[in-house]
Amino acid sequence: MKDYSGVWVYAEHDGNAISRSTLEIMGKGRELASRLGVELSVVLFGYGVSDLVETLIEYGADNVYVSDDERLKYYKTLNYAKLLTELIRRHRPEIVLFAASYKGRDLAPRVAASLRTGLTANCIDLDIGDFEDREKGERFEKILYQIVPAYGGNVVATIITPYHRPQIATVRPGNFQVPEKFPGKGKVFQINFGSEDWDDDVEVLEVERDEEDSKLEKARVIVGVGVGARGSEGVKILKRLAEALGGTLGATRPVVDAGLLPHECMIGETGKVVRPELYLACGISGAAHHMIGVRGAKVIIAINKDPKSPICEAADYIVIGDIFEVVPKLLEKLGKHGDAL
Amino acid sequence: MKQVTEMNIIVLIKQVPDPREYVRIREDGTLDREKTRGLINDCDKSALEAALRLKERYGCRVTAISMGPPKAEDALREALAMGIDDAVLISDRRARGSDTLATSYVLYKAIEKLGKFDLIICGAESSDGGTAQVGPELAEFLGIPQATFVEDFEVEGNHILLRRRMDGGHEKLRLAMPALITVLKEINKPRTTTFSGILRAMNMPISIWSLEDIGAEVDKVGLSGSPTKIMKIEKVNLRRRKILIEGDNVEEKVNNLLRILREEGVLSEVV
Structure with a gap:
C-alpha cells in the first residue's frame, strides 16, 4: 500500500x-x-x-x-x-x-x-x-x-x-x-486510448438541460420554510421576505413532501447542503436531519412560536413569535428602510 | 430478436426501518434492525411495481431478491402479495455489517446462481443508508450496462429506452439488455396489496440461501470482509449562540431583529 x-x-x-x-x-x-x-x-x-x-x-x-x-x-x-x-x-x-x-x-x-x-x-x-x-x-x-x-x-x-x-x-x-x-x-x-474495448451498449439519444441552476448554493440569504408556515399562505409571505432580503427560499422535507415547494428547495441530509451568510429559519422545528444542511451558515436566526423547540438550541438568534405576525411587520420595516421592496 | 415474453426480471429489494421509529445503534455502529418494524424501501417498491407492469403487459417472470436478517422475509412476502413470481432471501449471520461492495458481491453470487436474466431493477437509493451504490457496484460485478436515477423507461426489443435524471436536467438513453437500472420513487405509484394477493402469497415458498448456497467466499462479506469500516460515531453538535431577541411586542422584537441583522453585516446591502 x-x-x-x-x-x-x-x-x-x-x-x-x-x-x-x-x-x-x-x-x-x-x-x-x-x-x-x-x-x-x-x-x-x-x-x-x-x-x-x-x-x-x-x-x-x-x-x-x-x-x-x-x-x-x-x-x-x-x-x-x-x-x-x-x-x-x-x-x-x-x-x-x-x-x-x-x-x-x-x-x-x-x-x-x-x-x-x-x-x-x-x-x-x-x-x-x-x-x-x-x-x-x-x-x-x-x-x-x-x-x-x-x-x-x-x-x-x-x-x-x-x-x-x-x-x-x-x-x-x-x-x-x-x-x-x-x-x-x-x-x-x-491520455489517449485505443478503440479495442470501446463499449457501445449504451446510446445517448438526447440531453435535456431543463433544470435551472440552483439558486440555493449561491444564495447569500436563505429563508427556510418549515411546517410552521402552515400551507401556501405562509409560503407566499416568506417568498416576499426572501425577495426583500435579496435571497431565496429553502425548505424542510415535510414542506417539500406536501408539495408546497419543489424538490430542489429541500435542504438537509437528503437534500442540499448550503452555506449562506444568513439562514432565517421560519417555522422550522430544528430536526437534526434538516439542520445538518445549514451547518455552514454564518448566522442562523429562527422565528418560532415554541421556545422549547430544538431550533432554539441550534440558532444564533431566536425571535419567539408567530411568523404570520413577525414576518409582515418585518416586511413593513424593510420596505421603509430602502428600495428593496 | 428475443421475444419480450421470455424476459426474466430480477428486482432487488431492501427492508428498511420505519423512519418514524427509533432504531438502536449497536456498539460497532451497525443498526439493530431486529426489534423494529421493517418496511420495503420506498423506491424498491417502485422497482417492484415497474417490474409487475412489464409482467402484466408481456408476461415476464419476476424474481425478487433481498439480503438481510430472517425477518426480511416479511418484505419478500409483501412483494409476493403484490404479484411477483419468485422470492429469494439471502440470510446469513456472517453477512451482517456488509458494506456496499460486500453486499453487491453477495447479490452478484446469488444472481449467478439464479442463472439467466434480462433486466435487473432496483430502487435508486435506500432511505436508511442512502448511498445509491449497490446497484452500480452490482452492475460492475456482472459486467453489464447500467442507468441510475431513472424516471421513466420502456422495453423495445432487446433494448431499454429510458429517461434518467442528470445534473442540470435529464438524459434519454438506449441500453442493450441484459442491463441494470435503478429507479426513483417518482417513476410510478406502487399498488397496494389485495386480500387475495396476501392469501396467495401465504402459500408461496421463499428460498432462503446461505453464503455456501451461493458459493460466496466468507472473507469477502460481513464486517470483516468489507473494505470500509466505521471508525467512530459521534453526536452532531449543532448548538449555536442561542441569543433570545427580546421585546415586549412584535414591533420591538422586529426592531431588535433588524439591528442584529445590521450588526452581523448580513443586511448591509439591503437595509
Missing part, C-alpha cells in the same frame, strides 16, 4: 465550465494533499474541454490528466469508468474524490467495484488521521477520514478504508467553499 500516493479529483463540467462542486472538492483536496505532502491531480474527460485545463491549474492542480476525444462527448458510464479505472491502476493514487452529483454517484461505484475497494457516499467532511486496528495489531498513519451523516442526521460517522487502496469517496456539493485561486504546478498529461 506504500506505493499508492497522491490525491485525485474527478472533474465535472458542462462543456463550458468546471462545475462548482468540483472546485469545492479541489479546495479540500489541496488541503489533504498538503497535509500528506503529496500532489493534487485532476482527471478531465470530455470533448472540446482543453480550455478548461487552465481553470483546474488555477485552482491548485499539480497534474491534469486530460482526455479530449470525440467519443467522450457524452457521458457514458461504461467507457468513462473503464478509462478512469485504467488510469487509476497505472498511477496508483491513495485517494480519489468525486462530487456526489448524479454523474459522480453513477461513476464512482462502478470504478470502486472494478478496483474492489471501498467507497463512502455523500461525505460532508474529510480529514487525515491515524487508525489502530487492535484486533489485527495493525497501525495506519495518515489515512482518509470520510465523515458522513448517519441514521437520520443525529450522528456523524467517520468511515475509513484501511486495508484497500485507493480510498474513494463522493462529497456532497455545497459543503466546502469554492477556494481562492492557488495555482498548482500544472503539468498536463494527454
Whole structure:
C-alpha cells in the first residue's frame, strides 16, 4: 500500500465550465494533499474541454490528466469508468474524490467495484488521521477520514478504508467553499486510448438541460420554510421576505413532501447542503436531519412560536413569535428602510 | 430478436426501518434492525411495481431478491402479495455489517446462481443508508450496462429506452439488455396489496440461501470482509449562540431583529 500516493479529483463540467462542486472538492483536496505532502491531480474527460485545463491549474492542480476525444462527448458510464479505472491502476493514487452529483454517484461505484475497494457516499467532511486496528495489531498513519451523516442526521460517522487502496469517496456539493485561486504546478498529461474495448451498449439519444441552476448554493440569504408556515399562505409571505432580503427560499422535507415547494428547495441530509451568510429559519422545528444542511451558515436566526423547540438550541438568534405576525411587520420595516421592496 | 415474453426480471429489494421509529445503534455502529418494524424501501417498491407492469403487459417472470436478517422475509412476502413470481432471501449471520461492495458481491453470487436474466431493477437509493451504490457496484460485478436515477423507461426489443435524471436536467438513453437500472420513487405509484394477493402469497415458498448456497467466499462479506469500516460515531453538535431577541411586542422584537441583522453585516446591502 506504500506505493499508492497522491490525491485525485474527478472533474465535472458542462462543456463550458468546471462545475462548482468540483472546485469545492479541489479546495479540500489541496488541503489533504498538503497535509500528506503529496500532489493534487485532476482527471478531465470530455470533448472540446482543453480550455478548461487552465481553470483546474488555477485552482491548485499539480497534474491534469486530460482526455479530449470525440467519443467522450457524452457521458457514458461504461467507457468513462473503464478509462478512469485504467488510469487509476497505472498511477496508483491513495485517494480519489468525486462530487456526489448524479454523474459522480453513477461513476464512482462502478470504478470502486472494478478496483474492489471501498467507497463512502455523500461525505460532508474529510480529514487525515491515524487508525489502530487492535484486533489485527495493525497501525495506519495518515489515512482518509470520510465523515458522513448517519441514521437520520443525529450522528456523524467517520468511515475509513484501511486495508484497500485507493480510498474513494463522493462529497456532497455545497459543503466546502469554492477556494481562492492557488495555482498548482500544472503539468498536463494527454491520455489517449485505443478503440479495442470501446463499449457501445449504451446510446445517448438526447440531453435535456431543463433544470435551472440552483439558486440555493449561491444564495447569500436563505429563508427556510418549515411546517410552521402552515400551507401556501405562509409560503407566499416568506417568498416576499426572501425577495426583500435579496435571497431565496429553502425548505424542510415535510414542506417539500406536501408539495408546497419543489424538490430542489429541500435542504438537509437528503437534500442540499448550503452555506449562506444568513439562514432565517421560519417555522422550522430544528430536526437534526434538516439542520445538518445549514451547518455552514454564518448566522442562523429562527422565528418560532415554541421556545422549547430544538431550533432554539441550534440558532444564533431566536425571535419567539408567530411568523404570520413577525414576518409582515418585518416586511413593513424593510420596505421603509430602502428600495428593496 | 428475443421475444419480450421470455424476459426474466430480477428486482432487488431492501427492508428498511420505519423512519418514524427509533432504531438502536449497536456498539460497532451497525443498526439493530431486529426489534423494529421493517418496511420495503420506498423506491424498491417502485422497482417492484415497474417490474409487475412489464409482467402484466408481456408476461415476464419476476424474481425478487433481498439480503438481510430472517425477518426480511416479511418484505419478500409483501412483494409476493403484490404479484411477483419468485422470492429469494439471502440470510446469513456472517453477512451482517456488509458494506456496499460486500453486499453487491453477495447479490452478484446469488444472481449467478439464479442463472439467466434480462433486466435487473432496483430502487435508486435506500432511505436508511442512502448511498445509491449497490446497484452500480452490482452492475460492475456482472459486467453489464447500467442507468441510475431513472424516471421513466420502456422495453423495445432487446433494448431499454429510458429517461434518467442528470445534473442540470435529464438524459434519454438506449441500453442493450441484459442491463441494470435503478429507479426513483417518482417513476410510478406502487399498488397496494389485495386480500387475495396476501392469501396467495401465504402459500408461496421463499428460498432462503446461505453464503455456501451461493458459493460466496466468507472473507469477502460481513464486517470483516468489507473494505470500509466505521471508525467512530459521534453526536452532531449543532448548538449555536442561542441569543433570545427580546421585546415586549412584535414591533420591538422586529426592531431588535433588524439591528442584529445590521450588526452581523448580513443586511448591509439591503437595509
